[in-house]
Amino acid sequence: MNVSHRFAALAAAGLTLTVAATSQVFVLPNAASASVASVSQVQQAAPSVAGGAAGAQSASAFANKSLATKNRIYRTGRLTDVNCRTGSLPSGSTAAYKRFLTRVTNCLNTAWGSQFRKARLPFSKPRLRIITRKVNTPCGKWSAGADGYYCSSNRTMYMLITRKQLRQPFPLGIARLMAHEYGHHVQQVSKIWSYYWTARNRAGSSQRLALSRRSELQAECFSGAFMRTLRDGRHFSDQQWNYTVNWFRQNGHKAWPQNDHGRGPTQAKWMTRGYNSGSPGACNTWAASARNTT
Ligand SMILES: [Zn+2]
Numbered sequence: 001m002n003v004s005h006r007f008a009a010l011a012a013a014g015l016t017l018t019v020a021a022t023s024q025v026f027v028l029p030n031a032a033s034a035s036v037a038s039v040s041q042v043q044q045a046a047p048s049v050a051g052g053a054a055g056a057q058s059a060s061a062f063a064n065k066s067l068a069t070k071n072r073i074y075r076t077g078r079l080t081d082v083n084c085r086t087g088s089l090p091s092g093s094t095a096a097y098k099r100f101l102t103r104v105t106n107c108l109n110t111a112w113g114s115q116f117r118k119a120r121l122p123f124s125k126p127r128l129r130i131i132t133r134k135v136n137t138p139c140g141k142w143s144a145g146a147d148g149y150y151c152s153s154n155r156t157m158y159m160l161i162t163r164k165q166l167r168q169p170f171p172l173g174i175a176r177l178m179a180h181e182y183g184h185h186v187q188q189v190s191k192i193w194s195y196y197w198t199a200r201n202r203a204g205s206s207q208r209l210a211l212s213r214r215s216e217l218q219a220e221c222f223s224g225a226f227m228r229t230l231r232d233g234r235h236f237s238d239q240q241w242n243y244t245v246n247w248f249r250q251n252g253h254k255a256w257p258q259n260d261h262g263r264g265p266t267q268a269k270w271m272t273r274g275y276n277s278g279s280p281g282a283c284n285t286w287a288a289s290a291r292n293t294t
Pocket residue numbers: 021022023024025180184216219
């Protein structure tokens with residue numbers, strides 16, 4: 001049994017997880033319209049309720065495209081290497097798996113907290129909820145096949161540990177998934193998502209897909225920027241990273257019957273942009289041309 005074989009098996013295991021990973025947020029393969037509609041109502045409800053007397057002003061602010069295209073988070077440079085110590089992830093230990101998820105989340109909190117400080121934007125951490133079976137969230141039902149989920153109305157990242165992953169955990173895949181979900185939290189806290197959800201609620205179906213792609217591709221790029229901080233040989237090899245990107249290039253779109261996450265090559269491109277630059281400034285999918293967000 002040679003090394004590359006073993007590696008391929010490992011990667012495949014991890015990437016099953018990652019596919020689900022990109023998936024979960026609001027873009028639900030089958031029940032798409034129902035789930036998406038309920039989620040967007042939740043999304044809209046939050047600002048308008050909070051708006052109160054300042055409602056009119058809030059409404060125009062929330063619709064402001066520059067929140068997405070010119071956000072201050074883009075001008076914060078590279079994510080700081082927070083010397084993340086994730087520890088090992090042996091198979092079969094739920095306790096070790098939970099510890100790993102918690103540690104990666106702490107690293108994400110530190111790295112992104114520092115970016116928000118640089119941007120002089122208020123920041124708050126997401127909650128992490130580790131689950132071993134599917135749950136309903138305030139954003140709707142758990143989508144089949146998803147292993148992670150970010151719900152913006154309670155700002156919670158849900159991470160599902162399945163028996164299969166427990167048997168054969170792939171740390172790179174799991175970290176990438178968490179960083180993607182965290183990317184949605186960054187979009188939420190920086191108010192990029194205020195523009196997204198407002199625009200989305202007004203859009204027709206093909207425009208909705210186009211907006212969804214910009215949102216998902218950005219989360220993936222933010223994920224890449226964080227993954228770059230782990231590139232020190234302790235967490236994963238260049239070979240593993242390249243394998244992961246190639247896997248997405250070929251398979252990243254397959255879980256989505258509608259093109260709401262972008263084509264495989266487009267996903268791979270934004271992952272790589274984030275990773276190569278290490279900076280959220282490389283992740284401005286909202287100002288990118290339509291042909292770069294296909
Ligand atoms: Zn996503």
